[in-house]
Amino acid sequence: MNTVPKHISAATPSRSPVYALVGNPNCGKSTLFNALTGLKQKVGNYPGVTVERKIGTAYTQHGHPLTIIDLPGTYSLAARSPDEAVTRDVLLGRRADTAMPDRIVCVVDATNLERNLYLVHQILDLGRPVILVLNMMDVAEELGLRIHTSRLEHILGIPVISCAASSGRGVIELKLALSRLDLPLSRHAWDVPVAIAAAVSELQASLQDSDNKPPLIARAEALLLLTDSDRVRVAGSTPLSNRTHDILAQWEKRWSAESTDWAAELVNARYDSIGRLTAEIVSTESTSPIGPSTSDRIDSWVTHPVWGWLIFGVIMGAMFLSIFTLAGIPMGWIENLVGALSGRVSGLIAPGDFHDLVIDGAIAGVEGVIIFLPQIMILFLFIGLLESTGYMARAAFIMDRLMSKVGLNGRSFIPLLGSYACAIPGIMAARTIEQPKDRLVTILVAPFMSCSARLPVYLLLIAALVPNEQVPVGLKIGIMLLMYALGTFGAFGFAWFFKKTLLRSSPPLMIMELPPYRLPRIRDVLQQMIERAGIFVKRAGTIILGLSIVLWFLATYPKSSADLPQQEQLAHSFAGQAGHALEPVIAPLGFDWRIGIGLINSFAAREVFNSAMGVIFAVEDTGDEGTTRLHLRDALRAAERPDGTKLFTPLICLNLMVFYVFAMQCISTIAVVKRETNSWKWPLFQLGYMTGFAWTLCLIVYQVGHALGY
Amino acid sequence: MAELVTLSSLAVGASAVLREFPKQGVAFLRLREMGLLPGTTLTLVRTAPLGDPIEIKVRGYNLTLRKSEADHIRVELK
Numbered sequence: 001m002n003t004v005p006k007h008i009s010a011a012t013p014s015r016s017p018v019y020a021l022v023g024n025p026n027c028g029k030s031t032l033f034n035a036l037t038g039l040k041q042k043v044g045n046y047p048g049v050t051v052e053r054k055i056g057t058a059y060t061q062h063g064h065p066l067t068i069i070d071l072p073g074t075y076s077l078a079a080r081s082p083d084e085a086v087t088r089d090v091l092l093g094r095r096a097d098t099a100m101p102d103r104i105v106c107v108v109d110a111t112n113l114e115r116n117l118y119l120v121h122q123i124l125d126l127g128r129p130v131i132l133v134l135n136m137m138d139v140a141e142e143l144g145l146r147i148h149t150s151r152l153e154h155i156l157g158i159p160v161i162s163c164a165a166s167s168g169r170g171v172i173e174l175k176l177a178l179s180r181l182d183l184p185l186s187r188h189a190w191d192v193p194v195a196i197a198a199a200v201s202e203l204q205a206s207l208q209d210s211d212n213k214p215p216l217i218a219r220a221e222a223l224l225l226l227t228d229s230d231r232v233r234v235a236g237s238t239p240l241s242n243r244t245h246d247i248l249a250q251w252e253k254r255w256s257a258e259s260t261d262w263a264a265e266l267v268n269a270r271y272d273s274i275g276r277l278t279a280e281i282v283s284t285e286s287t288s289p290i291g292p293s294t295s296d297r298i299d300s301w302v303t304h305p306v307w308g309w310l311i312f313g314v315i316m317g318a319m320f321l322s323i324f325t326l327a328g329i330p331m332g333w334i335e336n337l338v339g340a341l342s343g344r345v346s347g348l349i350a351p352g353d354f355h356d357l358v359i360d361g362a363i364a365g366v367e368g369v370i371i372f373l374p375q376i377m378i379l380f381l382f383i384g385l386l387e388s389t390g391y392m393a394r395a396a397f398i399m400d401r402l403m404s405k406v407g408l409n410g411r412s413f414i415p416l417l418g419s420y421a422c423a424i425p426g427i428m429a430a431r432t433i434e435q436p437k438d439r440l441v442t443i444l445v446a447p448f449m450s451c452s453a454r455l456p457v458y459l460l461l462i463a464a465l466v467p468n469e470q471v472p473v474g475l476k477i478g479i480m481l482l483m484y485a486l487g488t489f490g491a492f493g494f495a496w497f498f499k500k501t502l503l504r505s506s507p508p509l510m511i512m513e514l515p516p517y518r519l520p521r522i523r524d525v526l527q528q529m530i531e532r533a534g535i536f537v538k539r540a541g542t543i544i545l546g547l548s549i550v551l552w553f554l555a556t557y558p559k560s561s562a563d564l565p566q567q568e569q570l571a572h573s574f575a576g577q578a579g580h581a582l583e584p585v586i587a588p589l590g591f592d593w594r595i596g597i598g599l600i601n602s603f604a605a606r607e608v609f610n611s612a613m614g615v616i617f618a619v620e621d622t623g624d625e626g627t628t629r630l631h632l633r634d635a636l637r638a639a640e641r642p643d644g645t646k647l648f649t650p651l652i653c654l655n656l657m658v659f660y661v662f663a664m665q666c667i668s669t670i671a672v673v674k675r676e677t678n679s680w681k682w683p684l685f686q687l688g689y690m691t692g693f694a695w696t697l698c699l700i701v702y703q704v705g706h707a708l709g710y
Numbered sequence: 711m712a713e714l715v716t717l718s719s720l721a722v723g724a725s726a727v728l729r730e731f732p733k734q735g736v737a738f739l740r741l742r743e744m745g746l747l748p749g750t751t752l753t754l755v756r757t758a759p760l761g762d763p764i765e766i767k768v769r770g771y772n773l774t775l776r777k778s779e780a781d782h783i784r785v786e787l788k
Contacts, residue, residue, distance in 0.1 A: 076743040080736060112771045115745045227739060261733045267742045295772075296755070305759040397774055401760035404776075509737050510763045511744070511779070514772040 018067045018099065019178065020091060022123065023107035024116050025073035026515040028135040031165040031524055032107055033070045036175070043531060047097050048235030050436070050678045051086045060179035069101060075115070077122045078228035080509075081434050088228070089237045091126060092221055097236055103129045103183060105174075110140040110147055110162075111516075113282060117274045121190070124156070125223060127216030129183035131159045133174060138164040139516075144285045152281045157187035166521055190273040193265045196226060199251040203244060210241035227263045295390075295516040302394050312398060315391070316417060319382040323421040324452060327374040334374075338367040356556065357549075365548040368604065369541040372424050372668065373533050379418050379425040380532045383432065384525035386414075390517045392432070400510050406492045407499030409435070409510055412442040416491060419449035420484075423669045424540075427676055428532060437505045441498045443676060444686055447669050448491035450484045450661060453606040457660050458483055460610050460629055464636040465653035479657075487661045490693075536672070543671035551604050551667070554578070567616050575600050589659070589698040590652045590706070592641065602665045609660075651710040655701050662694035712787065718764065718780035720754040726785035727751050737779050745769045751788070 023029040033041075037056030044053045054070040071090055072083035079085035086095070093100030106123055108116035123130060134140075134147060153160040159177045163170025177183075192200050203222035207213045213221060225248055233239070255262045292300075301307050342359050349355045386392040396410030403410050411433040419426030426446045433439040450458075462476050499505070554574040570576050579596035586596055594616050601612040610632065614621060617635040622628050639647040664670070664687045673683040714729055728750045732738045745768060746752070752768040763776045 075740070078739065078743065080740055112769070114769050115771060118743060118745070227743070263739055264731070264733065264742060264747075267739075268747055271745065271747055299756070303756060303759060303765075308759050393774075397763065397765070398759050400774075400776070401758060401762050404762075509740070509779075510774055510776045511737060511740055512774050513744075514765060514774060516772075 016064055016066055017102040018069065019103050019105050020101035021068055021070045021105045021107065022087060022091070022119065023073055023133075023135075024075050024109060024112075024119060026513060027073070027107050027109040027116060028165045029070070029073055029107045031521055032133065032135065032163070032171070032174075033068065034524055034527055035165055035168060035171045036178075037068060039527075041531075043535060045678055046086055046095070046234075046236060048678075049082050049086065050439075050676065051083050051234070052431075053086075053098075058175065058178065061176060062179065064179075066178055068105075069098070074119065076119060076227070077224055079232040081232065082234045082436050083434070085232045085234045085237065088224070089234070091123070092217060092224075094238045095236050096238065101128075103131070105131045105133060105178070107133045107135050110134040110137050111143060111145065113145075113147070113278055114271070114274055117277065118270060121270045121274060122220070122224070124186045124188050125216075125220040127185060127220070129158070130186055131161065131174070131177050131183065132156065133161045133163050133170070135163050135165050135170075137162045138167065138169065146283045146285055148281045148283075152277075155188065155277065155280065157184055159183070166518075191269065192223070193269045195260050195265050196262050199226070199247075199262070202247055202251075206241070206244045206247050210243040223266065226266050293516065298517050299394070299514075302391070303398055308398055312395060315386075315395075316414075319379070319414075320417060320421065322378050322382070323375045323418060323425065327378050327421070330374040331371055334367065334371055338363060360556070361549045361552040362545075364552065365545040368548045368668070369537060369544050372422065372536065375422050376425045376428060376536055377529050377533050379421075379429055380529045381525065383414065383429055384528050385520050387432070388518065388520040388525055390515045393512055393514050396510075396512065397514065404510075406496040408438055408441065408495055409433070412438060412495075415442050415446055416449060419446040419451060422451050422453070423447040423449065423666070424536075424672050427669065427672050428536065430676065435505070435509070437499075437503045440677065440682065441495050441503055443673055444498060444682070444689075445491040445495045447664055447666065447686070447690065448487045448494065448662065450487045451606070453666070454483075454660050456607040456629075457602075457609050458657055460613075460632060460636070461653045461657050463629065463633040464648050465650050479654075483657055483661050486658065490662055494689075494693075535675075539675040540668070540671040543674060544668050547667040547671065548604055551575075551601070555601060565618065567618050570597065570612070570615050585695075588702070589695065590649075590655055590702040591659075592647060594639075594647070595656065599659075599663075599665065602660075603667050605668070606660060606665055649710070651702065651705040655698050655705070658701055659694050659698045662690060662697060664690035714784040714786055716781050717752075717754075717766070717783040717785050718777045720785065720787075722754055722756055725751060725753045725788045727788060728783065729786050730784035732782045737775075738782070741775065741779070741783075744773065746783070752785070 021029060021033055033054070033056060036058040040057040042055050044055075045051065046053045051072060056068045056070065058066045058068055060066060069090065071087040074084040074087050076084075077088045077091065079088045089095045090098050090101065091104070104123055104126070106120050108120060120130075120132060132152070134149060137147070140147060147162075149160045149162050159180075161170050161174045161177055163174060165171065200219070200222045203225060204215070204218045207218035207221055208215060211218070225244075252262070302311055342363050345363065346355065346359055349358060383392070386395065395413065398410070399413045400410035403412050412430070414432070415426045415430040417426075418429050423446050426449070427443050430439050430442045430446065433442055458480055462479050465479070466476055555570060556573060558573070560569055560572045564572075576597055578600050579593040582596040582600070583593040586599070591599075597616060598609045598612045602609045610629070611621075613619075613636065614628065614632055617632070617639060619628065619631045619635045622631065636648045637646075641647050670683040670687060673686060674680055677683070715726075717726075717728075720726055728746055728748055731742065731746070731748060750768060752766045755765040755767050755772060757764045763774045764780055765772055765774050767773075
């Protein structure tokens with residue numbers, strides 16, 4: 001073995017070894033990661049890409065810490081998405097930000113051995129110590145599959161652990177294997193097909209000489225290039241030398257001329273090798289009837305042309321109602337709690353600027369962050385349950401046709417549905433979409449869905465719009481539904497437009513495994529839910545807090561003399577001045593500076609429009625939402641322009657609603673888009689295009705309406 | 711050799727052996743890597759309520775793909 005360079009040899013590493021955890025999607029890898037590391041997990045981002053980096057600490061039986069990197073699940077090292085590219089690049093040592101792991105734990109689903117072993121086959125080529133974990137052995141046994149692990153261990157020459165992560169079986173044995181000071185290298189050998197062998201050697205030589213790769217990695221990478229062609233590149237990955245690329249291009253040209261299907265040769269050779277392996281280690285005690293499995297029977301209902309939609313509707317309805325109404329209960333608690341805290345703190349600090357900063361700036365800002373937690377946690381509870389039971393894949397399966405009409409795939413449905421309650425959890429849910437462009441398009445259009453913060457604004461404006469109580473209630477409901485419909489059409493229209501233009505990509509693939517139904521693993525679901533909440537508070541929360549203090553400052557300073565009424569104070573503040581400054585821009589839409597102040601204040605949350613109007617038109621807050629809204633409605637109806645004409649004509653009310661449907665006016669959404677896309681580019685683009693579209697549309701509505709005499 | 715038909719034209723419940731597979735395309739490479747090779751036996755389990763995508767059983771697991779991909783895969787009825 002003199003070709004094995006020192007740093008990848010099986011000898012005892014001087015520091016505690018770093019393990020990479022890899023496996024196919026749905027193989028139970030996350031459950032195993034949680035079982036090994038518990039709560040000792042850190043979630044971050046790989047620099048430059050929107051791929052999550054999960055690192056955990058496990059302990060050996062002697063209490064020494066071990067680092068475990070949980071790499072994104074993949075079926076192959078030939079990457080198709082940024083997530084998969086990260087897995088490939090970390091394993092090949094291509095990322096400068098992540099040292100090449102010393103050892104690899106490969107998790108496979110024992111019920112589905114052949115397909116899972118394809119990835120293992122590629123990983124064994126890397127020439128590093130591997131521990132193979134056969135997960136879901138309990139299910140495999142139930143299916144009558146007998147896997148001879150000791151024989152597999154003998155053939156491959158590496159530790160093979162039989163495991164059932166959901167019940168904890170095999171976790172101790174795995175920890176023992178992880179604790180081993182030395183781990184053997186695999187002695188598994190397979191023949192590279194003759195048709196491509198010369199190319200592999202040439203590429204390997206070039207990778208060793210021009211890219212300074214160690215021999216075994218160079219060979220693995222050479223093989224990979226034949227199926228990967230290095231097409232999916234992500235930031236942070238070291239590029240290959242021109243010489244290697246040239247050699248690859250020359251071979252591809254030559255093979256094309258000879259009509260050699262080089263990728264197929266390689267994949268077939270691997271599957272042949274796997275076939276020989278499984279023939280030796282698996283025996284089927286197939287006494288169980290070959291009839292439909294439980295999953296198949298459930299699926300005949302869940303994907304049924306009638307019942308399937310009904311089940312889908314009930315599940316989505318329950319999820320939506322939970323975030324829309326159920327979340328209101330804990331949100332009320334948060335408001336009360338923060339109110340009580342403000343009262344307490346208020347008594348401790350002398351009135352003045354500092355008092356206001358703490359109470360109205362900082363504490364109110366913190367409330368503005370944690371108020372989102374109930375909705376986020378409930379949505380991720382549902383997503384976790386749907387993912388871990390296997391229903392999520394079915395939902396995507398039945399929705400795919402509809403969503404593909406606008407160029408998206410079935411996975412975009414839940415983020416968009418969630419956005420009717422609030423765009424924050426909706427946008428966070430978009431990370432269940434694999435394809436980066438589809439994910440981005442979904443994030444970009446999600447805020448068009450009318451969220452619950454727009455509801456009070458619609459209610460107020462409809463009340464001000466509809467002349468009197470004799471008007472049938474149906475008209476009010478009709479206008480409300482029209483606003484929801486406008487937002488929905490806007491979202492789908494822009495999704496279609498972006499997929500045709502800016503974020504054009506080949507039609508998204510729908511190559512997806514439908515895993516067997518399983519009971520949800522509550523612990524994993526809860527852990528994911530809390531992790532999401534934590535990430536939101538840490539990453540987006542700090543931005544929201546900062547921006548809301550800025551907004552508070554703008555609405556409060558400069559302070560005019562204390563005896564001025566509140567509306568004068570607001571009018572003279574920076575926000576008030578901005579409202580005035582904005583007037584030339586919004587006058588063509590029929591809005592004046594007072595509405596401008598409302599628009600600016602809405603960035604804190606859209607419903608703040610109502611309270612801003614309350615301050616400007618000096619409406620007393622009665623403490624009861626309904627009564628206050630009635631008073632506010634009367635104030636809006638009475639409001640006049642300097643020339644004595646009414647300010648809130650029906651046309652203006654309608655136009656303002658249209659503006660609220662389309663404009664991006666929410667700092668929390670901006671913050672969360674920044675966090676989810678890992679850059680300021682997309683949230684700023686979103687702010688620009690949504691608000692620009694709203695402005696243009698409102699200009700047309702007002703000018704046409706005005707010309708028609710409304 | 712029996713007549714070849716496209717995978718998308720298979721009836722629900724029918725089993726077939728995969729025979730011809732496009733060389734080019736990311737989708738087909740991935741399908742290959744997931745175990746759809748010439749000679750592999752598969753069964754069409756169902757189509758989605760709106761007719762697309764389709765679900766097949768191959769190597770003991772269930773996989774969905776769109777008809778636009780299945781149109782290019784030719785199989786031999788069993």
